Structures are given as C-alpha cells and as structure tokens.
Amino acid sequence: MRKTIVIVGASRGIGRELVKILSQDKNNLIFALARNTKSLEDFNQLENVQIHPFDLNTDSVRVSGEKIFQNISSIDILINNAGKLVNKPFLELSKEDLEESYQVNVIGVMETVQAAIPKMIETGGHIVNISSMGGFQGTVKFAGLSAYSTSKAAVASFTELLAEEYKDTKIKVNCLCLGSAQTEMLEEAFPGFQAPVSAHQMASYIADFSLNAHQWMHGRIIPVSLTTP
Template identity: 30%
Template sequence: MGRLQDKTAIITGGAGGIGKGMAMAFVKEGANVVIVDLNEEAGQEVVKELQQYQPESSFIQANLAEHDKLKGIVGDVVSQYGKLDILVNNAHASKNKPFLETTQEDMDLSFNTGFYPTFYLMQAAVPHLRETKGKIINFASGAGIQGHASQAAYAAAKEAIRAITRVAANEFGKDGINVNLIAPIANSPGVQQWAKEEPEYYQEVVNKIPMQRFGELEEDIGRAALFLASDDSNYITGQTLNVDGGTVKF
C-alpha cells in the first residue's frame, strides 16, 4: 500500500508543470487525484497518464477566476468520491512588471487566479477535511519572501496566501487539519523555454542556487508535496517548506 492509499486529492493547475509533477507523485502512492485546470486538452492528456496508476483519477475543466463556481468543484469531488482528504492550491497566473508599471489589472489577475481561488477552495474544503483529518497544501514563492524585483503583483498575492495559511493552521489545528506551504524553484516547461532563449541569464540564476540546479517537478517538488500530504507530516502545520535547493535561508 502507498502512503496515500485510497486518499482523494484535488490539485489545481494540475495539467502541467508542478501540478502534474505532484499529481504523478500522488497517484504512484495510491491517491485518487482530481486535477483542476483551465486547459482542457492538456488536462485530458494528463489524466490519462494518472489513470495508468489510479483508474479513478479524473479531470475537471474550470476557470478558477470564476469564484462563484469554486464551492461546486469541491462538492462535485466529494459527491463522486465520498470524501476529500487533500487540497493542493497550486494554480496561479501573473505578469511580471516593474513596480511603478504594475497596474490594478495586473494585481487583479494575480489575486483572482491565485489568492482568491486558494481562499475560497479552502473555505469549501474545510468542512470535508474535518471529517478526514485532511491536509491543505498552498503555494508560496521566494518572490514574496525575498521581494524579487518586477514581481509586485505575484509577490503580493503569494504573501497574502502565506498569511491566510497561517491563520487557517491556527484555526483548524484543533480539527486535525494540517495547512502548510511550499515555496519551490522548479524546472518547469516555462523555465526550460527560458533556458533556451536566455541561456546566459539562466546559468547566472542556476549559479546562485546552492545545489546548482532547478528542482525536478515530480522527484523534488512532487515528493515534497507528498510528504506534506501524508501522515508523515501530521505534527507540522502553518509552515513554509522552501523546496528551492537552499536559495532562501532563514
């Protein structure tokens, strides 16, 4: 039996990148994974891969910026599987701009796709997670922790997510719900494309990572999420796990 045997997990942004890496790590340990993503074509392809390990895994096509529909996503999953054990809020869209050029529209994009879906999905999931003593994994970023230039909208939303994660950890610890964060540096498809387009700048960034590489999507980020989703982390809550090769130190 796997570490997540018979668990039901929702992963937003699961049709690629870190989301897919986590989904693969979870199904290989026995979880039924529901990936939620805007990209239907990619989502259908990924779910076929997941079903090779867990035939009951599934895909929900959704625009997470449509906040009034988020409660229904959780309800549909619970209706289908009978319970919810794990919620992973990974999806987030944002634009990088210098601070003085960042607009209300830029802020709205970041908060509407990152912060608010995290907030509303947590609200919808908690009543069900109380029943299963479940887990919530949210996503932070070194951009917020360190204040990276040209990432005001992204950093602001990520730090807001960290704030509500700590609040939720304090409120729901008594219910046996663990609420934690991952702040990753990952070898995503976007990073791979960037490495091809700007190899010198890419190498400069790699050189600043103590472990001299970006994290692998499944083996590094996915398995860190697996730890936080499993019983191995039952006495850990309200924490930010920096899965970044040693980049952020505190």
C-alpha cells in the same frame, strides 16, 4: 489506505508531475483540476485520475469547487498548486494584472479551501498551499514581481490564519514557499534561466510532504530552496 487527493493546477509544470507521482499508488484517487482540459485529457488513461475543468479567475470558484467535490465523501489532501505570475515593472501593472494575480493566487485559493473544508472536517485532511520564496519574508526579491510575490506572501499568511481557526479540528494546513523549479511558468517569466531542480524533483518533494507532514506540523510556512537566503 485509500486517499482522495485534489490537485489544483494539474495541467502543466509541477502540478502535472504531482498527478503522475501520486497516481502511481493505485489506492489514491486523484482529482486533477485546471482550465486547460485538453492537457488534462492525457490523464484519462489512468483509472484513478478524474479530470475537471476549474478556473480560479472567476466569481464562482467556491460553487465550482463544491460541484466537483459533491460526490466525494471526503478529501484527504488538497494541494493548492495553481499560480499566476505577472512579471512587469511596478508602474506598468494594470488594475487587471493586480486583480487577476490576487484572484488566482489568493482569493481563488481561499474559496477552494472553503469548498473543500466540509469534506475534510470529519475525517481530517491536509491542505498544502504552494507559495514562493519571493513571498517569504527576508528573501532576495526580484524587480517586476510585486503583484506575484505579494500575493504569494498573502497565501503564506492565510495558511497561518487558517491553522489558528482550525487548530481544534483534524484539518492540518501548511505552506511551501518554493524556490525556482524548471517549469513553463519559470521559462515564460525568466527565459533562459536554469533552475537547480526539475518540475519532477520539486513535485516529488511536495508529494511526500503532502502525504506525511501533517503528522508533524500545522500552520507552518516552509522555504523549499537550494539558494540562500
């Protein structure tokens, strides 16, 4: 069955792999969103991928989303994969660091969902929010990640609240708290660190989850990690 899938943060890392994996099924129509449209241009050779510039760090995320979605009759899957990681000692975090982390990782995600819900409400859809193990209660925490990990905890909480508000509809929402995956973000934040999984492996799991998990779960916050706890 034809599925319309929106992937936010599609220009590199896990999001880029998600586009490659989910576009293999030619029935799927993929909307690949990110700021760096130059990187997205590679996808122009795939007939079932549309690329759109999209910046979560603005005051007009909802309006931008609504414009991108205006010609789509329905959205089946929205993957809120984009993320911003600031790694700085707590006292060195500027107001801008804090605001940008929350704008991209929380407010932008919520406004993207506001833009997408009208396209999901009749036919149903799966919203998958990508959080982090750092935002999962009780896990090992890392110094320098207070802006990032608290914002990822907020995304997890948002998932539960959205699930409650939409529990009597066909919209399902879940949150994946990822452990480390080998991407540009990880390399920039922790140079030399070797993650146990590649961006492609993590994207394979997320792709399968996005296509199927809404049949079995709603409002769940799921740790996806090989490490303990």
